[in-house]
Every structure is written in structure tokens, then in C-alpha cells.
Amino acid sequence: MTSKMLKFVSVSQRQPEKRTADDRRVDFDEIYEDFVPEQATEQASRCSQCGVPFCSVHCPLGNNIPDWLMLTAQGRLEEAYDISSATNTFPEICGRICPQDRLCEGNCVIEPGFESVTIGAVERYITDTAFENGWVKPTLPVQERTQSVGIVGAGPAGLAAAERLRAQGFQVHVYDRYDRVGGLLVYGIPGFKLEKHIVARRHALLEESGVVFHLGQGIGAGAGELAFEDLRAKHDAVLIATGVYKSRELGGPGSGLAGIERALDYLTASNRRSLGDELPPEASALDAQGKAVVVLGGGDTAMDCVRTAIRQGAESVRCLYRRDKANMPGSTREVKNAEEEGVMFEWLAAPEAFLGDSHVTGVRATRMALGLPDASGRQSVEAVEGSSFTLKADLVIKALGFDPEPLPQLWAQPGLDVSRWGTLKVGHDSFMTSLPGVFAAGDIVRGASLVVWAIRDGRDAAASIHQWIEDNVTASAMAEQG
Known part of the structure; x- marks a missing residue:
């Protein structure tokens, strides 16, 4: 046990400096400043090394958090990065967008009497430092294999699998219908939580590792799409x-009514504007500037929407959620940030009707x-009789969650079994679907969940x-040779 640790009794928790609400309302830059080395070392030293x-138990990745906190406290940052990246493919992303207050930090054993260790901020600092110093290298296999794997989806699950498979020497091809790598990391999560050059940096590393990306390539039976059967024929x-x-x-x-929009459409349009993409004229409906905005929902997507609307210059932004603050599914840290930026919350309230003739009012x-x-x-929720009220709204954004698309129908694969929720059925340990050699992972299996999962x-x-x-x-090939 190093003497540099267990300083939670003498050192208070300190998060990285946060830009003022006035400053961050006018742009989509990340709101937290970087730790300086002395701050990171000091905050890491608060770990109790229990x-x-x-x-670690409550981290979906089982990250060896006490180990890399101790190494950070000792100034051994390259080793800290090696330990962090051994279990996490994208620690710099998780350090920014994971709801640490519900996972690692929320279960820190010093929390009952002392504030938790700032795990997420230190994780981000370690990996950003590793990139700055050139410690992050492409994943190059010791030996190449002839077998290939096709991955449909360039989101976090697909990218994590691509990196691991490439490390084993497989020829990895990733197919995605969008024009950039990252999925919701790019188009769903706003820049104030995750700047897009962070994702692009990983994209470049994966390409250097030998992963081949086929962007703008949909799977299905439509024009320009690749049939799923043809995809299977291309890969092992x-x-x-x-x-x-x-x-x-x-x-x-x-x-x-017009003016009632889906959260993902709204966030995608905003992110595309930030990326410099040219949007069609009708996308103006997805801009909150000068509008009274009402967001329906209480999860992290709802928080992304309300905070985006603030930055777009909305006249007012209200979040309508049917439960109270204590029971909302989103991160309490994100709610606090939203409140600081001027979002008004209507807790214990649910929509009854939308008003207006052709456009919502x-x-x-x-x-x-x-x-x-x-x-x-x-706890169940019940309407309070005679309690109706009206909120002005020029733009209503529905942030009520996401369901899977009907892949068996879209891909003409009736043998691809799904659950009663529409997610793909896989073997508990094997991740294989009902089709031999076809596997599935991420939200398409577990439903809408966290990036870390x-x-x-x-x-x-x-x-x-x-x-x-x-x-x-491999066994089949050997049998044929025999």
C-alpha cells in the first residue's frame, strides 16, 4: 500500500473546473476543463484502495479502477493508461459520457462520509495524456489470419468488437449506413458532452490497425444496399x-401536428450543423432558435435535447416528466447542468394533448x-384530477426512448429470431443469434442502454x-485438407 493513497480524510473532492453557464450556453464545446497534473494526482490519491x-464491481467493464488511481497518484501515467485500456476500448469516451454518479462513483465506499473519488475525470485525464504523449498505438496483430468478420454498425459495440478481433489478426470489415464512424457517439450525443474529434481520433486508429470501413453502406433490399445473404457470403x-x-x-x-419532432432527428440535425454539414431547408423545423421548446422525457436523451435547445437560442426550454426528480432515469449530474443553463423542469407532469391547428402551439x-x-x-403514477395546465410550445421534442428496428423484415431474414421486445435473441454466453455464424451485441440485444455496456x-x-x-x-478447413 503506497503512502500516497487514502487521502480522502484530508483532501476534499474536486471536480475539474466547469465553464460558467453563461459561457457554455453559446457553444457546443465540452463544459469541463481538463485536470492539470497536480489536480489529477491529488484527486487520485483520495482512493481508499479498499x-x-x-x-470496479459496478463498472460494466470491470475496470481495475483502484490500480490506475494508485498509478496516477504515483505519477506513473503510462502504466495507468495500460491498466485502463486493458479492460476498456475507449476510456476517454467513457470518462466523458458514463453516468459515473450511477456506476463507479455512485458506489465508492468512501461516499457515505466523504464525497466519492472523481473516477471519471481521472479516467479522462489519463487517456488524454496518453494521446498527447503518443502512448496510444494502433492495434497490430502478431500474426494475420485469413478469416474475415463483417460487422454491421460502427457504434461503440461494433467498434469495440472490431478492435478486439483485429488484435487477434482477423480481417475486419465494418459496414455502416451513416457517413461517419461512431453511430450515436457522433450523431446522438451533443458536442458539449463529447466533442467529435475524440471519436474521429479512434476512427483513425482503427484504420491504422487495418480495420476496413464501408461507410454509407446500408444492409437490406433497397437501392444501393447490400443484401444480408451477400454479406454473410463475404465473411466467415x-x-x-x-x-x-x-x-x-x-x-x-x-x-x-407539425412541430412535434423525434429526439434523434433533432439531435442528429444539431450535430450535423456542428460538423459543418449542409442540411436541407426543411431541417429548419429542427432548430430551436427563438422557439418555446417542450421536451417530453426524463432520461439522458431528454437532457441532451433540453441542453441543445438552450445553445440554439430557444426562447424558453421546459422538460416535462411524469415522475419526480428522485425517480428520473437520467443522470442527476446532467439535470444539474441543465438547471444551471436555464432549463425549467415540470416534475410529476404528463402530456394530455397537443394544441394547435396545423402547427403545435x-x-x-x-x-x-x-x-x-x-x-x-x-412507484406507479396516477393523474391528479382537475390539475390540467398548458405550456406554450412552438417545438415539442419526444425523448421517450428507443426500440429496435424490425431487422428480420428489413433484411428478409425470417429465421433471425427476436424477443417479444423486438431485440435479437442470442445465446447467453455465445452471443450467437439463431443463424449460425451470425452474432449480435449491444443495444440490438439488450435494448437501449449505456455506451459502456x-x-x-x-x-x-x-x-x-x-x-x-x-x-x-478452422476445423472445417483442416478436415478438407485431410
Whole structure:
């Protein structure tokens, strides 16, 4: 045990400096400043080096957090990066967008009496320092293999799998219908949480590693799309890592009015503007400038929407959520940031109807009350009679979650089994779907979830693909030679 640790009793928690709300409202730059070396060392030294590290236990990737905190406190940053990157394909991304308050930091054992260690900020600092010093290298295999793997989806699950498979020497091809690598990392998450050059940097590294990207390439039966059967014929194994992009809808009177938009459409348009893309004239409907904005939902996507609307110069931004603040699914840190930036929250409120003739002008909502726990364990919600009220709205954004697209129908694969939620069924340990040699990972299997879980699934699926190829493709080739 190093004497540099266990300083939580004498050193207070300190997050990286945060830009003022006035400054960050006018751009899409990240809101947190970088730690200076002395701050990172000091904050890492607060770790208690406990025998059972709940931070690691509650990290989906099982990151060896106490180890790289100790190395950071000792100034051994290159070793800290080696430990961090051994379990996490993209630590610089997780350090920025993971809800640490619900995962590692939220389970820090010093939290009951002392504020938790700033794990996410140190993780980000370690990897940014590693990039600055040239310690991050392409993944080059010791020996090349002839077998190839096709990956559908260039989001976090697909990219994590691509990196692991390339490390084993497989020829890896990634197909994505969008024109940039990253999936929701690029088009769904705003720049104030994750600047896009961070993702582009990883894209470049993967290309240097030998991963081949086929961008703008959809899978299906449409014009210019690659048939799934042809994709399977090209590769020894296929991984489906498409994510879930189908927005959940909300009915009710007036739900078809113009000005009621899906969260992903809204965020994609905003991110494309920030990236310098030219958008069609109709995309002006997805700009909040000068508008009264109402966002429906209480998750992290809703927080991304309200904070984006603030930066676009909305007249007012309100978030309508049917439960209270304590029961919202989004990160409490993101709610705090939104409140600082001027977002107004209507807790315990749900929409009844949307007002307007051809274009939305308002949302009629009703107050809600929490009732007894339902079958899931969460408190049920009940409308309060006679509590209706109206919010002005020129733009309503539905941030109600995402469901999977119907891949068996879109890809003409009736043998591709799905669950009752529409997600792909896979073997619990194998990640293989009902089609031999076809695997799946990430949100398309578990439903809309966290980026860190997608990375975990991608890495685990890569290991299963490696084993399956060893057991089947290689064995078949040897049998033919014999």
C-alpha cells in the first residue's frame, strides 16, 4: 500500500473546473476543463484502495479502477493508461459520457462520509495524456489470419468488437449506413458532452490497425444496399451491432401536428450543423432558435435535447416528466447542468394533448402523483384530477426512448429470431443469434442502454466469435485438407 493513497480524510473532492453557464450556453464545446497534473494526482490519491472495490464491481467493464488511481497518484501515467485500456476500448469516451454518479462513483465506499473519488475525470485525464504523449498505438496483430468478420454498425459495440478481433489478426470489415464512424457517439450525443474529434481520433486508429470501413453502406433490399445473404457470403462470421434507432411514439389528441419532432432527428440535425454539414431547408423545423421548446422525457436523451435547445437560442426550454426528480432515469449530474443553463423542469407532469391547428402551439398537461410500487418495483403514477395546465410550445421534442428496428423484415431474414421486445435473441454466453455464424451485441440485444455496456458486449462478442471460428471454420478447413 503506497503512502500516497487514502487521502480522502484530508483532501476534499474536486471536480475539474466547469465553464460558467453563461459561457457554455453559446457553444457546443465540452463544459469541463481538463485536470492539470497536480489536480489529477491529488484527486487520485483520495482512493481508499479498499479490499472489495465496489467501483470496479459496478463498472460494466470491470475496470481495475483502484490500480490506475494508485498509478496516477504515483505519477506513473503510462502504466495507468495500460491498466485502463486493458479492460476498456475507449476510456476517454467513457470518462466523458458514463453516468459515473450511477456506476463507479455512485458506489465508492468512501461516499457515505466523504464525497466519492472523481473516477471519471481521472479516467479522462489519463487517456488524454496518453494521446498527447503518443502512448496510444494502433492495434497490430502478431500474426494475420485469413478469416474475415463483417460487422454491421460502427457504434461503440461494433467498434469495440472490431478492435478486439483485429488484435487477434482477423480481417475486419465494418459496414455502416451513416457517413461517419461512431453511430450515436457522433450523431446522438451533443458536442458539449463529447466533442467529435475524440471519436474521429479512434476512427483513425482503427484504420491504422487495418480495420476496413464501408461507410454509407446500408444492409437490406433497397437501392444501393447490400443484401444480408451477400454479406454473410463475404465473411466467415458476422456481428450485428446496429443499436436501436426507432423512436417510441406518443399518441393522443394533436400528436400529428407539425412541430412535434423525434429526439434523434433533432439531435442528429444539431450535430450535423456542428460538423459543418449542409442540411436541407426543411431541417429548419429542427432548430430551436427563438422557439418555446417542450421536451417530453426524463432520461439522458431528454437532457441532451433540453441542453441543445438552450445553445440554439430557444426562447424558453421546459422538460416535462411524469415522475419526480428522485425517480428520473437520467443522470442527476446532467439535470444539474441543465438547471444551471436555464432549463425549467415540470416534475410529476404528463402530456394530455397537443394544441394547435396545423402547427403545435402548446402542450396541455396534467399533474401526476406517485402511487404504490408496480410489478417492476417502481412507484406507479396516477393523474391528479382537475390539475390540467398548458405550456406554450412552438417545438415539442419526444425523448421517450428507443426500440429496435424490425431487422428480420428489413433484411428478409425470417429465421433471425427476436424477443417479444423486438431485440435479437442470442445465446447467453455465445452471443450467437439463431443463424449460425451470425452474432449480435449491444443495444440490438439488450435494448437501449449505456455506451459502456455496448463496449462490454462488443468485447465479449469478439471473444465468442474468435472461439467459434477456431472451433468451426478452422476445423472445417483442416478436415478438407485431410
